[in-house]
Amino acid sequence: MNSKPISLEDLHLENWPNLILWAAPIMFLLVFIEWGISAYQKKDAYSTKDFFAASTIGLVNVGISALIKVATFGSALFFYNISPFTIPLTWWSFPLCFVAIDFARYWAHRVAHEQRFWWATHITHHNSSKYNLSVSFRLGWTQHIKVIFFFPVMFMGFNPFVFFICHQIAVLYQFWIHTEYIKKLPRPIEFIFTTPSHHRVHHASDEHYLDKNYGSTFIIWDRMFGTFMPEAERPTYGITKPVTSYNPIYLVFHEWVDIFKDLKKANNFKEGWRILFDKPGAEVIASREKEELPKQEKAPLEEEEVLA
Template sequence: MEKEKFTVDQILSMDLPNIILYAAPVMLSLVAIEWIISYKQKKDYYDSKDTISAAVIGLVNVAMSAGLKILTFGVILFFYNLVPWSIPATWWSYILCIIWIDFWRYWAHRVGHENRFWWATHVTHHNSEKYNWSVAFRLSWTQHIKVIFFIPVALTGFHPVVFFICHQIEVLYQFWIHTEYIHKLPRPIEYIFTTPSHHRVHHSSDAKYLDKNYGSTLIIWDRIFGTFQPEEERPKYGLTEPVNTYNPITLNFHEWRDIYIDVKNSKSLKEAYHMMFGSPAQIAAEKKAAMEAAEQKKKAA
């Protein structure tokens, strides 16, 4: 039997459930409850300006996602239609698809920390110095180009409806792990799934916690690929070099601006390439060392 191919119009006409949209009132309510509890308990988990900034970033991102729906659907459908095989839409295909998407989310997330170009599409999620459920809304306005990381999922042949529903489930899972109120869970859960404890480590700017725990739904990828770090002392959140602003535009584009400046000031194509695609941690260390050397030279003069 010949494989059924799909167009974007066909998928849109199916009126797929927007799970994230349905969950939005619940998420907003939980943010409000967590905020009120932390205020009454005099915890430092929330900052009003930071939360408003996160809300603005999240709302714009939702609008952009809706506007780019045809493009993102089109990319996935193009590659799904390329291959002659398909995986039927059955209960077990949803499980397999979530695992396969999660594997690629791990690598997309890891590349987003280890390559400066992709870091610029992700840094917005990390530039808050607080850790609460509102931080889950801080998704970069340029993150949508990450759709290319999920082309292998489309090429595997998962039914487009299965893919789009599973991807929403994966994104929705990220919400609950952004809290300090949930401590460590029973060992089997902590061993297999990404939990608030794991993700607090990931959001830390402490040296021992940097570039760890990339897993989205499953933490097993970090255990397999050597990027796992258990939570020990309470993390310090935010970037190693704070942005010190609540402006949503700056929070979304400050790294792109810095890349432009560094590439423009590069003395060779090799240096320019390094400034655009090198390791953010390595580039930051090099820039710090250069500044210290310049200061030492100035003092010696």
């Protein structure tokens, strides 16, 4: 057990490096370079409206992250203080924590594709038909509730500062894999790390590509748990039911609105649970209505037979 609990004041969060904020100018510069190259080559890689939608979503998300920073790392501190383990703040604690975070990210990401409630926190990242560096900015404003998937990592006894740095690096890694300009890399890299080739498959709406390549930094989790698929033909990007709006608020909340509408039609708790936690696209209400329709059509026939 930790000999002395640490408080938020002890952490001095205001002095911790904001790697994402520091990297932002470089990220935007690379976006404009990629956009310029695609325009020069007359490729349909960017849309002005899509770019501004992604940028707005991303900037608001940065603001939300800043607002809840204390709550997020207050959670890390809470689990660190109650953990029976203490991993010293040394150089090797950083790679160890990073691997643990990436493992948690794999499962958080996978669940976000396999259960509709969590999909609603993630769909914003997928509802663009484009695939370029700016797509990495499209992170749903409700995605922060997925912090609960990282509680086990926090409980492992990593110093909150180690968790903070590794978490930021894990987020930054996602930027460079959102491009079509980097083709397949040498085999050792493709075997261990998530690359643009792997992530293009993940962003596809083609049926055979769906629900593949969840890995954030390491693709080895997909190889281990049977969700890996190599890239073959060029994917069709977006979601299976495309959205045509560029309104950031709509792009963030449209799935939540649809869930709420379906919940209002639910007849019982079981239906409500299925609406929330069945796979995205499972038409719970439509299936029930199809089952009820033959019964409604059959009843008048039975009455006519009685009268006859």
